[in-house]
Amino acid sequence: MLGVKAQDILTDRRFWRDHLHPEDRARVTGLMARAHKGSERFVAEYRLIDRGGRAHWVLDESRLSRDESDRPLFIQGTWMEITRVKNTEQDAAKQGIELARSQADLEQFISVASHELIAPLRRIVNLGEMLAAQAAGRLDEKGSRLVTQMKESAACIQALMSGLVKYSEQGHGR
Numbered sequence: 001m002l003g004v005k006a007q008d009i010l011t012d013r014r015f016w017r018d019h020l021h022p023e024d025r026a027r028v029t030g031l032m033a034r035a036h037k038g039s040e041r042f043v044a045e046y047r048l049i050d051r052g053g054r055a056h057w058v059l060d061e062s063r064l065s066r067d068e069s070d071r072p073l074f075i076q077g078t079w080m081e082i083t084r085v086k087n088t089e090q091d092a093a094k095q096g097i098e099l100a101r102s103q104a105d106l107e108q109f110i111s112v113a114s115h116e117l118i119a120p121l122r123r124i125v126n127l128g129e130m131l132a133a134q135a136a137g138r139l140d141e142k143g144s145r146l147v148t149q150m151k152e153s154a155a156c157i158q159a160l161m162s163g164l165v166k167y168s169e170q171g172h173g174r
Helices: 008-009 015-018 023-035 083-135 139-167
Strands: 042-049 055-066 072-083
Touching: 008 015, 015 042, 023 042, 023 055, 055 083, 083 139
Parallel strands: none
Antiparallel strands: 042 055, 055 072
């Protein structure tokens, strides 16, 4: 994983600290110091830098082994590379942020569009009612049917827009 021999890791007491990612160093050394101060198991996720300068995420589980007098002898543990898992988590977090932004944009669009459409639809309904009132008795059956269809269609669109706004406000797209 790091491009070094296991023996190098075991013989170089500074290897771990020297290869610990600078952004993780303070947090991880503090966690390890607290865990090893007592006899707790150390468990942490952090990055190690390989010979080429690339970061690798690891899950580190270790425990400080002590002698009969409770003096530290060595640290025994394992590293498991979790770079793919961490990259997937980061990608999912970015997608979640983008999705939330898209959802907010969509809600804003729906709000503006519905506001811009509802006013003209009300005007169409009102004009249809005015036309029906002024032409009362002068429209033939077909003309009356067309005015009624116009009013009903506009009312249907108003109801759809109202439903869409309610749906958006309730966050059903999330």
